[in-house]
Amino acid sequence: MNVRVPTGIKGLDEILNGGFVPASSYLIVGAPGTGKTVLALQFLTESAKKGASCLYITLAEPEESLRRNASVFDFDLKDIVMVDLSEAFEEDLPEGEYSVFSPAEVEGEPIWKQINDAIETHSPQRLVIDSATFLRYLSTDEYQFRKHIQGMVNRLSAKKCLTLLLFEPLELEKDVSLAMAVDGILTLRNETSENRLTEIRTIEVNKMRSFSFMTGRHPLRITNRGIVVWPHRIEKLKEYTYERKMVQSGIEGLDELLMGGLSSGTCTLISGPAGAGKSTLALQFLTTAAKEGQKGVYYSFEEGLASMLERCNAIGIPFQKHIEDGLITFREINPLEQYPDEFLEMLRHDMEINGVNMFVLDSLRGYNMAMETFGSVIANMQNIINYTRRNMASLFIVNEQEMITGNLQITDMGVSYVADNVLLIRYAEVEGRVIKVISCLKKRIGNFQPDLRELIITSQGLKVGKKLHQLHGLLTGVPTTDTIHLPKNPDREDGHEG
Incomplete structure (x- = not known):
């Protein structure tokens, strides 16, 4: 012994x-x-x-x-x-x-x-x-x-x-x-x-x-x-024996696009330019899970709680309600004061002690600022993903793209391949106006519709419209068509910024 x-x-x-x-x-x-x-x-x-x-x-x-x-x-x-x-x-x-x-x-x-x-x-x-x-x-x-x-x-x-x-x-x-x-x-x-x-x-x-x-x-x-x-653990991925559940956004058009939602225990990358609605979309998944009694944590490397609450209250997302009822925890992370293994230990504590099964990491750029000194951001991120996957917890990673329009690049750090699912939000100019377009580029488990749909941020929350027809090159930001026509959408509020 x-x-x-x-x-x-x-x-x-x-x-x-x-x-x-x-x-x-x-x-x-x-x-x-x-x-x-x-x-x-x-x-x-x-x-x-x-x-x-x-x-x-x-x-x-x-x-x-x-x-x-x-x-x-x-x-x-x-x-x-x-x-x-x-x-x-x-x-x-x-x-x-x-x-x-x-x-x-x-x-x-x-x-x-x-x-x-x-x-x-x-x-x-x-x-x-x-x-x-x-x-x-x-x-x-x-x-x-x-x-x-x-x-x-x-x-x-x-x-x-x-x-x-x-x-x-x-x-x-x-x-x-x-x-x-x-x-x-x-x-x-x-x-x-x-x-x-x-x-x-x-x-x-x-x-x-x-x-x-x-x-x-x-x-x-x-x-x-x-x-x-904080021990530097190498998290190993094990075969799951659990029954997967469906993780839904609560947005009818998006859940339809995802053919029911995303599988639990997977990692989802939400990528797009500044102001496109990435963080808001991640919050939508988190608050929808909270309505069903599931606990979640939002790790913010960039935005403070006051700003986040103000933004959510303006668009009808019940973030504050679920913070008050204890179903959602907001943790503000200073990227200059965090070790990768210290952050992983925090996540482990939230899962194993606090019973959390959904996490949002906002953003990949902030995480990279905190972790790049300690080696490859991909290796550190893979450690987190392996841990959450093994424990059947859902992880959402928010990533900001430098390019507002133009050539498509999911991330500039090469980490998209470790994600199970990829949701992309882009700006596009249609009929003299700028719209937001959402699509699913990857869903490892289950099918999805390869549609491009308009994403609208309203005072009543997020809305996802029908498939955009007769438009080509939407992902470049400058679509072309013989007859440009934007589907009529009563949810759109002119001039509303997300």
């Missing part, structure tokens, strides 16, 4: 497949400010809550300063024994060159003895040494350091003590002896994005002796409660 010790850090236990291995030693590597001390204190705090004896030996920072800095977080350190050797370390640092004395005479034997004495006195089950880098400074060669560190690691393992050794990355590059001695290595990073002025914090497991773990860099954030990690 693989027994693990929880780290106390949300997300990290999943990466480590349950936590640290008992009686093992781990190297926590990171430059100053990456969160090594926070991770160590969070781990000890969690262990102390469960009754483990915990010891924190500080070589780098005085205990008073350490406790003052820890007070920023919700850590209870009363059950953690602190041994402050920072002053003793300074006294042991040799001055000048080593030309007169042998290495054994100047390598800081008293510090090693004080560490061993502290371990013997307190018999900890959990130990942190902050920072083991300083122990490296006391050794004049790799052999002496390896001898001491390997001996200490072996003794701690024999005592069934789980140990974290904090270390600087540059020193680890110079000397691999410590990396060889420990059972696992975790690396913390704090980097600046190349295309935005924001920090990107990650954690990576570089080594885990004899046990599996999740590879790759996983984003993290440091909060007043400590470190939160």
